Amino acid sequence: MxxxxxxxxxxxxxxxxxxxxxxxxxxxxxxxxxxxxxxxxxxxxxxxxxxxxxxxxxxxxxxxxxxxxxxxxxxxxxxxxxxxxxxxxxxxxxxxxxxxxxxxxxxxxxxxxxxxxxxxxxxxxxxxxxxxxxxxxxxxxxxxxxxxxANPVIHIEGNTMTIAEQLKQFESARAEALGKMDALVTKGATLSQDEDTQYKAAETEVASLDQHIERLKAAEARQAKSARPVQGVNVTVQDNAPKGSDFVRFTKALALARGNPMQAVEMAKHLGYGNRVETVLKAAVAAGTTTSADFASLIEPQMMTAEFIDLLRPSLIVSKLTQVRHVPSNIRIPRQTTGTSASWIGEGRPAAVTNAAFGDLELGDHKLGAIAVFTEQLLRRSEPAAENLVRDDLIAVTANAIDVAFITSTNAGVAGVKPASIANGATTAAASGTSADAVRADVKKAYANAVLANQPLASAAWIMHPSTALSLSMMVVPFSFTTNVDSVTQDVTTITSGQREFPGISMNGGTFEGLPVVLSTNVPGDATAGYDLVLAVQNEILLAEGGLAIDASREASLEMDGAPVHDSKTPTAASLVSLWQTGSVAIRVIRGITWTTRRPTAVYRISAAKYA
Known part of the structure; x- marks a missing residue:
């Protein structure tokens, strides 16, 4: 071919x-x-x-x-x-x-x-x-x-080219013709008759090309004057990196630079974190410093913390409660504690006089601090796997701390430090048993408590551990039948029908007795004693969220424990680990968040629920 x-x-x-x-x-x-x-x-x-x-x-x-x-x-x-x-x-x-x-x-x-x-x-x-x-x-x-x-086009010898393309073509032809002329006159001998003819032909060609090139340039100038702007197209370049990646890169650069924004900028350039991270680092202003070698500065990168908070919210119990009321922090809200009353009176009898009592509901300004420790070698690695590990660890350590404080009934709160759990002070009843009948009896008490307190159950939700949800979803309806073996003995066999007792719920959530289910592994309890099962009226919960702050240190000594015991006021012997000696970096996340309930009756707690 x-x-x-x-x-x-x-x-x-x-x-x-x-x-x-x-x-x-x-x-x-x-x-x-x-x-x-x-x-x-x-x-x-x-x-x-x-x-x-x-x-x-x-x-x-x-x-x-x-x-x-x-x-x-x-x-x-x-x-x-x-x-x-x-x-x-x-x-x-x-x-x-x-x-x-x-x-x-x-x-x-x-x-x-x-x-x-x-x-x-x-x-x-x-x-x-x-x-x-x-x-x-x-x-x-x-x-x-x-x-x-976008370019003016003219037709030459059946071809369609822009003026710029034609100029390039003719300039190339001109250079080729000049090359032929130079080759003829520089060979070290006079021109023969044929060579003279070739030279003159090339010379004529160059003159013709020069004239045509000038014409093209003139035409290009005329069309440029009369040209109209081309309708532009807006192009948006979007980063396809996973959400929160820039925040993690910001945090890593800041940690490696010991909290110094200017050094962090150079670190971000060296690691190739991109213009967005570098811009935020350049704009970062230290909100506070200390003279110690602990946590050197407090940085609030507002452009990126929103991404991290968006990633954090789906992990929180309180964020899964979609009907909570969002309010500012550090406010007082008046509320009525007792109401007025009326009574029937007879002829000539006096009417009873009553008055209402009022009080204030105070919502403070609380911040949560969580510390995650990483090796310096991990922070210097910029591949997605390392960044995802840092991001997920920061989310987990922050979410766990918030959830435990939010749902654990023993958390009575500390004035000016942390809010009390929504379950603290709530009506509590131990689970009455493990069977489906016991479940229904416990649920009936919880609903009756809410109705008696005039709570709107339409906005209520159940908060439970995934193990509890799994147990409820596996309950099936039993029934029995009798088989006559002989005239004397009757064998009674109980089998299950396969029909689920609570069909709306699964180990991934769903609905339980008509209300939505929120799952969290941070719900108090264990597999042996059972877990808490909490009924919460969502619009009775007030939530105030603040920003996010980042601290970093490589020189601090930490007590590597989830429940540290040493205290600066009353020192306690504890085993401390030097970050500098171990080549590690500590990152402290400070999240502004607080909550309270309008009335204690907004929450009902079933303890030690071990349904099966």
Whole structure:
């Protein structure tokens, strides 16, 4: 099979269908010295295969029609761009003008040329190929309908090029002609008659090219003056890194720089964290410092902490309660503690006089601090796995601390330090048993308590441990039947029907007795004694959220314990670990968050629930 590379001028293309219409012409001899007459190109059958780089193992589509004309071979091709990702990439090459056409044919009538090569007068077209390295010097995609609108276009000798492209072409031809002239006069001998003729012809060509180039430049200047601005397209570049990655990078750079923002900027540049992280580090202002070598500064990168808080919220019990009331922190809210009363009176009898009592509900300003320790080697690693590990650990340590304080009934709170649990002071009753009947009895008491206190159960939700939810979901309805074995003995066998006692709940949540279920492994209890089961009226809970602050240190000594015992006021012997000595970095997350309930009756707690 013979091949010939030709100019491909795309006239139009259909983005949705993958169809382009173009003119494939062969106006001159290609680099291997061959010429194919366009009018002599025929095909036995249509469609003809459209290949990639003449590789029969890489089909790109089909040639739907072909029409020989005086200007070239008009072809309508369909690229099967949806067949595979590889073929789709071929379509992108066509649109970008990065490929040309190559004709694969079988010669039918041909004759040798005097300068070498062959003149093919009649050929049978076997296939067309999209190629990236043409053998023909003019083989390239000159323009496309989609991409030519931004530049003025004129037509020269059947070709369609922008003025800038024509100037480049003619400048190249001029340089080639000057090169011929220089080669003739620098060979060290006078010119022969033929060489003199060649020199004068090249000289004339250069003069003609100079004149035409000036004309093109003048035309370009005129069109530039009358040109209208092209309608621009807004391009938005979005980072595809996982949410919270920039916050983690900020934290890592700050930790490695010992809390110094300027050093952190250089650290971020060195680790390639990107412009966004560098910008926030440059804008970071220390909110407070100490003279000790502990936690050197408090930084609040407002641009990125929102991302971290968004990642933190789905992990919190209080954030899963979608109907809580969001209020500012450090406020007082008046509330009525006792109401007025009315009584029936008889004729001539006095009416009773009563009054209402009021009090204040105070919501403080509390902050939670959690410390996570990482090795310096881990923080210096910038691959996604290391960043995800830091991010997830920061989320876990913060979420666990908040959840434990929120739901553990023994947390009575500390004035000015932390809020009391919503379950602290709530009505509590131990689980009455382990059976489904005991479950229903316990739920009935919880609902009755809420109704008696005039609490709106429509906004209530159950908070439980996943183990409790799993146990409830596995309960099935039993029934019994009797089989007469003989006239004396009757065997009674109890089997399960397979019908679930509480079909709305599963180990992933759902609904329980008509109310939504919120799951958390931080619900107090254990597998042996059972877990708490809490009924909370959501719109009776007031929630105030603040920002996020980051501290970092490499010189501190820490008590590596979840419940540290040493105290600066009353020192207690404890085993401390030096971060500097162990090559570690401590990151402290400070999260502003607090809550309270409007009334204690908003929460009902079932303790030691071990249903089975």
């Amino acid at each position: 013979n091949k010939l590379f030709s100019t491909l001028t795309v006239k139009s293309f259909d983005e949705d269908e993958g169809v382009f219409t173009g003119i494939a012409s062969t106006p001159s001899t290609d680099r291997v010295g061959d010429i194919v007459e366009t009018a002599g190109i025929t095909a036995k059958h249509l469609p003809v295969p459209l290949l990639w780089q003449h590789d029969h193992d890489k089909p790109a589509g089909i040639v739907e029609s072909m029409t020989p004309t005086a200007k070239g071979l008009v072809v309508v091709c369909r690229v099967l761009k949806d067949a595979s990702a590889e073929v789709k990439s071929y379509w992108e090459f066509v649109k970008a003008g990065a490929v040309s056409l190559s004709i694969g044919f079988r010669p039918l009538e041909y004759a040798p040329l005097a300068a070498g090569g062959y003149h093919y007068k009649q050929v049978e077209l076997l296939e067309l190929s999209l190629v990236t390295v043409p053998a023909h010097q003019d083989a390239r995609i000159l323009t496309t309908k989609q991409h030519q609108a």
